[in-house]
Amino acid sequence: MxxxxxxxxxxxxxxxxxxxxxxxxxxxxxxxxxxxxxxxxxxxxxxxxxxxxxxxxxxxxxxxxCNTWQIAGLDEVGRGPLAGPVTTAAVMIPEDVFLPGLTDSKKLSKRDRAYFYDEIMSRCTVSIGEASVEEIDEFNIYEATKLAMVRAVTGLKTTPDHLLVDAMTLPVTIRQTSLIKGDSRSMSIAAASVIAKETRDKYMKTLHEQYPQYGFDQHVGYGTSAHLQAMDEYGLLPVHRRSFRPVADRLY
Incomplete structure (x- = not known):
């Protein structure tokens, strides 16, 4: 043979x-x-x-x-940038769903992050919550992040029995646990970090299409030297956070 x-x-x-x-x-x-x-x-x-x-x-x-499988993990992306919303996600992973290799979105390659985004969106219960630039300026970034997380929780089609939140406590009646570095310790929070990251990055790419000279597709709103230079050269946009120091300095 x-x-x-x-x-x-x-x-x-x-x-x-x-x-x-x-x-x-x-x-x-x-x-x-x-x-x-x-x-x-x-x-x-x-x-x-x-x-x-x-x-x-x-x-x-x-x-x-949590003593239950009805868990929602919550995480945020976008607390530090000078532009764009803060984006949060709540994710409930069914007991029988396996996502080997899933971890904190910052530790995943772009390819793996995109893969897990598709898997989570198709196999899990997902809700997105955002707080706008105006809300960030009005309430401060910490309170705006909590607001966005509450929106993500209330947007879930199924009410969880317990929340696992990355380093934050939310004003909701659902039982919750705040975990430091939760996106590395909890699969539910890691899943939320992937969804929040991919969702916000996609939005920032749409801003790049509107304002290509600012390079939002590269720095996604963070205060890189290229972003600061674009702000000096072209001025501020409505999507810039007026309450953040590098932006506020350019208002006067």
Whole structure:
């Protein structure tokens, strides 16, 4: 019987599952190319198992903390920028949904963040809350962030039994736990961080289409040297936060 080519085996190992008997056959194949492919496959499988275990452990910790699976994780993006809204998300992950590799959005590559955004939006209960530039200027960024988070919670189609919030306490009657560095400790908060980040970044890209000279697609409103230079050259926009020092300095 003719042996499968290295190319065919590479395609085979790119599949999701390989039968144990087939793996034994490949282990018995003396070709160096086959053994290299097999080693790479087994390393990827081990990494996947570790990600699955980490995800499961953190989800179990959430359950033990909240004594329910009806958990909503909340996180925000956009407290520090000079322009644009502060965006929050509330995410409820069903008990039977597995998202191995999910973590704080800041630790994910753009590609992985986009992947998890699609997975979370299609498989979880999600709600977005925002506070406008005007609200940020009126109430201050901390209070505006709380307002946006409350909007995210009240926008959920299912009422959670418990909230896990990244380093904040909200004025709601639902039981809640504030977690420092929650986006690294809680899968629900990590999911919310991904949704908030992707949602806000997409909005800032629409601002770039309106005001391309400001470079919002690159700095997404943060006070980079390029952004400050654009403010000096072209002036302030309605989307700039007047209460933030670098912006306020340019009003006078």
């Amino acid at each position: 003719k042996k499968a080519t290295i190319k065919d085996i590479k395609l085979e190992l790119a599949g999701e599952t390989i039968a144990a008997t087939r793996l034994e056959e490949l282990r018995a194949d003396s070709r160096t190319g086959v053994q290299n492919l097999l080693k790479s496959y087994e390393q990827k499988q081990q990494l996947l198992r570790e990600k699955m275990q980490s995800y499961t452990d953190k989800r179990n910790e959430e359950f033990q903390m």
